[in-house]
Amino acid sequence: MNGKLQDENMDSLFQAILSLKDSSECYRFFEDLCTVPELKAMAQRLAVAEMLTEKLIYTDIVAKTGASTATISRVARALNYGSDGYNLVFERMGKKTKNS
Numbered sequence: 001m002n003g004k005l006q007d008e009n010m011d012s013l014f015q016a017i018l019s020l021k022d023s024s025e026c027y028r029f030f031e032d033l034c035t036v037p038e039l040k041a042m043a044q045r046l047a048v049a050e051m052l053t054e055k056l057i058y059t060d061i062v063a064k065t066g067a068s069t070a071t072i073s074r075v076a077r078a079l080n081y082g083s084d085g086y087n088l089v090f091e092r093m094g095k096k097t098k099n100s
Contacts, residue, residue: 016029017029044065044066044067044071045067045071045074045075046086046089047064047065047067048061048065048067048071048072048075049075049078049079049086049090050090050095051064051065052072052075052076052079053079053086053087053090053095058072
């Protein structure tokens with residue numbers, strides 16, 4: 001993990017997330033933790049990442065998600081040069097990734 005992010009508060013946040021048992025608990029926790037726009041932005045980035053792994057082009061992704069090309073580029077950069085977090089999650093969810 002990026003050393004600039006890792007601290008006691010982040011560790012506590014991730015432990016809280018890992019303690020959640022199902023999507024109902026996730027909804028409850030994240031509704032309390034985040035604003036609606038923050039949640040929608042995270043969900044949008046995940047959708048963009050999935051579409052990029054499916055090799056959709058930017059214009060199709062913009063049309064389907066409403067994401068800006070800057071957001072799509074940022075997600076693409078994370079997929080190509082990041083920590084493989086998206087790919088880890090997609091593999092565990094049974095979705096194909098660049099490494100599948």
